Amino acid sequence: MYIYDDFDLTLVAERVAEFRDQVARRLSGELNEEEFKPLRLMNGVYLQLHAYMLRVAIPYGTLSSKQLRALAHIGRRYDRNYGHFTTRQNIQFNWIKLSDLPDVMADLAEAGLHGMQTSGNCVRNVTTDQWAGVAPDEIEDPRVWAEILRQHSTLHPEFSYLPRKFKIALTAAATDRAAVRVHDIGLRLHKNGTGETGFEVMVGGGLGRTPFIGKTIKPFLPKRDFLSYIEAILRVYNQYGRRDNIYKARIKILVHELGAEKFAAEVEAEWRNIKDGALALDPAFVADIAARFRYPDYKALSDNPIELKRARAADPKFEGWFRNSVTPHRTPGYAIVTLSLKPEGAPPGDATSEQMDAIADLADRYSFGEIRVGHEQNLALPHVAQRNLPALWEALDAVGVATPNVNLVSDIIACPGLDYCSLANARAIPVAQELSRRFKSLDTQREIGRLHINISGCINACGHHHIGHIGILGVEKNGQEFYQITLGGRADENAELGALLGPAVPYAEVAEAIEDVVAAYVELRERPNELFVDTVKRVGIEPFKERVYATR
Amino acid sequence: MPLVRNGAIAEDRFVRILDDMPVPDGLAAIVPAARLLADAGELARRNGALGVLWPNDRNVSELTPHLDRLALVALVFPNFRDGRAYSQARIVRERYRFRGELRATGQVLRDQFLCMLRAGFDAFEVSKDADAQAFAAVVSRYSVHYQPAGDSTPSMSMARLSRARPAAVLAEMPRQD
Numbered sequence: 001m002y003i004y005d006d007f008d009l010t011l012v013a014e015r016v017a018e019f020r021d022q023v024a025r026r027l028s029g030e031l032n033e034e035e036f037k038p039l040r041l042m043n044g045v046y047l048q049l050h051a052y053m054l055r056v057a058i059p060y061g062t063l064s065s066k067q068l069r070a071l072a073h074i075g076r077r078y079d080r081n082y083g084h085f086t087t088r089q090n091i092q093f094n095w096i097k098l099s100d101l102p103d104v105m106a107d108l109a110e111a112g113l114h115g116m117q118t119s120g121n122c123v124r125n126v127t128t129d130q131w132a133g134v135a136p137d138e139i140e141d142p143r144v145w146a147e148i149l150r151q152h153s154t155l156h157p158e159f160s161y162l163p164r165k166f167k168i169a170l171t172a173a174a175t176d177r178a179a180v181r182v183h184d185i186g187l188r189l190h191k192n193g194t195g196e197t198g199f200e201v202m203v204g205g206g207l208g209r210t211p212f213i214g215k216t217i218k219p220f221l222p223k224r225d226f227l228s229y230i231e232a233i234l235r236v237y238n239q240y241g242r243r244d245n246i247y248k249a250r251i252k253i254l255v256h257e258l259g260a261e262k263f264a265a266e267v268e269a270e271w272r273n274i275k276d277g278a279l280a281l282d283p284a285f286v287a288d289i290a291a292r293f294r295y296p297d298y299k300a301l302s303d304n305p306i307e308l309k310r311a312r313a314a315d316p317k318f319e320g321w322f323r324n325s326v327t328p329h330r331t332p333g334y335a336i337v338t339l340s341l342k343p344e345g346a347p348p349g350d351a352t353s354e355q356m357d358a359i360a361d362l363a364d365r366y367s368f369g370e371i372r373v374g375h376e377q378n379l380a381l382p383h384v385a386q387r388n389l390p391a392l393w394e395a396l397d398a399v400g401v402a403t404p405n406v407n408l409v410s411d412i413i414a415c416p417g418l419d420y421c422s423l424a425n426a427r428a429i430p431v432a433q434e435l436s437r438r439f440k441s442l443d444t445q446r447e448i449g450r451l452h453i454n455i456s457g458c459i460n461a462c463g464h465h466h467i468g469h470i471g472i473l474g475v476e477k478n479g480q481e482f483y484q485i486t487l488g489g490r491a492d493e494n495a496e497l498g499a500l501l502g503p504a505v506p507y508a509e510v511a512e513a514i515e516d517v518v519a520a521y522v523e524l525r526e527r528p529n530e531l532f533v534d535t536v537k538r539v540g541i542e543p544f545k546e547r548v549y550a551t552r
Numbered sequence: 553m554p555l556v557r558n559g560a561i562a563e564d565r566f567v568r569i570l571d572d573m574p575v576p577d578g579l580a581a582i583v584p585a586a587r588l589l590a591d592a593g594e595l596a597r598r599n600g601a602l603g604v605l606w607p608n609d610r611n612v613s614e615l616t617p618h619l620d621r622l623a624l625v626a627l628v629f630p631n632f633r634d635g636r637a638y639s640q641a642r643i644v645r646e647r648y649r650f651r652g653e654l655r656a657t658g659q660v661l662r663d664q665f666l667c668m669l670r671a672g673f674d675a676f677e678v679s680k681d682a683d684a685q686a687f688a689a690v691v692s693r694y695s696v697h698y699q700p701a702g703d704s705t706p707s708m709s710m711a712r713l714s715r716a717r718p719a720a721v722l723a724e725m726p727r728q729d
């Protein structure tokens with residue numbers, strides 16, 4: 001948990017005052033919508049199909065119980081009693097009134113929350129592994145670096161009007177759970193030959209209409225140069241990124257057009273000018289930021305306590321949940337618990353205000369008051385004593401967040417789509433809901449194994465369909481909703497973009513087509529634990545294509 | 553269009569010279585970039601302060617041989633969403649150590665004043681009168697900022713290091729058994 005001090009709180013409070021003035025000027029007509037738009041966007045306020053939407057930043061996906069209660073309060077007081085967790089570790093409220101927004105921001109600010117950097121052409125909320133700081137396979141806590149970057153990029157005077165939005169993700173683990181290769185900048189903490197820790201720097205990854213996997217332009221960047229090098233990348237992008245065409249404005253296009261080597265050389269030249277200046281990181285500064293992260297006072301416990309063993313043996317339902325939703329922790333006797341926000345038939349990632357309050361209470365009781373938000377649109381309690389798992393499970397089940405489908409076929413990632421989003425071509429949420437009903441049997445889901453379905457309502461790819469094992473993209477054909485299906489995408493350290501299965505299928509047939517794909521996989525796999533993506537890699541698209549289009 | 557200089561509304565002593573208009577002797581004049589590069593010698597021999605209007609898609613490194621003789625560099629925001637001139641401003645101020653007037657022109661609105669000021673601008677051709685009147689209030693909205701930039705105010709990161717542990721913490725983690 002990062003603890004805000006009076007500097008951070010002052011800045012957020014001043015931001016609220018500024019926004020209050022901007023809303024007042026918009027309401028009085030002094031600002032027109034065109035002038036107001038970038039200002040509201042810089043505070044996370046979008047205009048959607050039916051209402052304004054507010055996106056609140058959850059830096060690197062870490063929330064305190066107090067903050068989660070503040071979000072529950074916003075949902076209850078100003079919205080329709082729920083919030084929607086997004087694929088970028090943020091939360092969105094879909095039904096906020098413009099005139100309420102300054103008060104919403106003020107209420108959020110009291111809990112150290114805000115909407116800065118959740119939209120607009122600036123450096124967006126920096127994301128990382130939702131298990132940062134507790135995962136056993138990490139070399140250090142990447143959130144310290146995410147926080148340094150968050151501070152540096154907040155209201156940055158030079159980079160608030162970039163050609164386009166800019167997303168940065170960080171990982172410090174062997175297994176990449178932050179999808180760093182599909183970000184504008186991806187950073188991977190690792191050790192070089194001499195045992196020093198630094199960063200591999202990747203640029204130009206991204207999804208959207210022209211998806212790219214990021215290219216490594218610096219295999220090893222010393223920690224001291226972390227900010228100056230990123231500043232150099234941003235400066236090159238700010239000056240040379242395309243501004244003539246919104247679809248070509250992301251850094252991935254600049255990197256692609258210049259070539260990764262030429263781009264790297266430009267960055268290098270700029271960096272040489274600034275690397276020994278004010279941005280060279282003083283270890284004392286890094287230590288100061290690190291010291292603001294509070295870690296729980298873990299007890300000396302051992303793994304597999306008797307309470308856990310007994311419950312696993314006694315209750316198959318508990319055992320099923322345990323095997324699915326509980327992950328090893330770096331501290332003996334503790335575990336990371338994922339809370340599925342994907343119950344059968346519900347919109348992925350939604351949580352009601354009552355659920356948020358209940359989860360906040362459970363976090364206080366069982367997880368040192370801390371909650372995590374993952375890009376899969378689920379929540380996690382990161383510090384649960386294993387002996388408390390049976391009691392926690394019952395409590396989670398009572399509020400509907402213990403569906404044991406994490407990483408299974410019904411753990412679907414979906415963007416808001418045509419139900420809310422003014423850019424959408426097609427619905428995404430109802431497709432997810434229908435699929436979760438068709439695959440509701442947990443036995444079937446376990447038998448299928450790990451399988452990620454990602455759905456986007458348009459080419460902007462907020463549902464990350466390119467990197468879903470199965471990707472579903474809504475397109476429009478003669479005014480009808482159609483869906484393109486891609487197979488074999490993945491977001492981890494072997495990131496790959498999915499391959500197109502064949503012609504798009506209409507709304508009424510998409511769920512059935514996915515059932516066909518899954519059935520084909522079950523027949524094609526070599527052994528029960530060959531993952532879907534591995535089968536696709538081995539046999540290619542053809543056999544799936546035959547199966548799906550044979551009857552269409 | 554009102555001019556704000558050093559924080560207050562001020563008289564603009566510079567005249568704008570378009571393309572190949574003659575540059576009158578004895579007057580402070582702003583010439584286009586191409587003119588400066590073409591007629592540098594001649595312009596240097598005249599009396600009167602000289603400024604240049606530099607477009608945002610031209611590398612500012614071309615300015616370096618002339619900076620000593622310039623009293624003003626005007627950078628352009630064709631619209632407020634086009635942020636290229638922020639980078640140019642920082643390079644001109646921080647790397648080339650230009651100490652003359654650095655002027656923001658184009659669509660210059662109040663909600664960008666602070667970014668511009670922090671990037672090193674000290675003069676602003678403001679698009680709206682009301683915004684110019686509000687300048688002082690707008691730029692003092694924030695008493696803190698995180699990062700070091702072109703202005704010389706200390707950043708939070710430095711200020712934090714120079715004092716004791718944080719006074720106010722928002723939430724300590726609950727203890728539990």
Ligand code: SF4
Binds near residue numbers: 422456459462
């Ligand atoms: S992918 Fe398209 S439809 Fe979905 S949220 Fe993004 S912009 Fe909207």
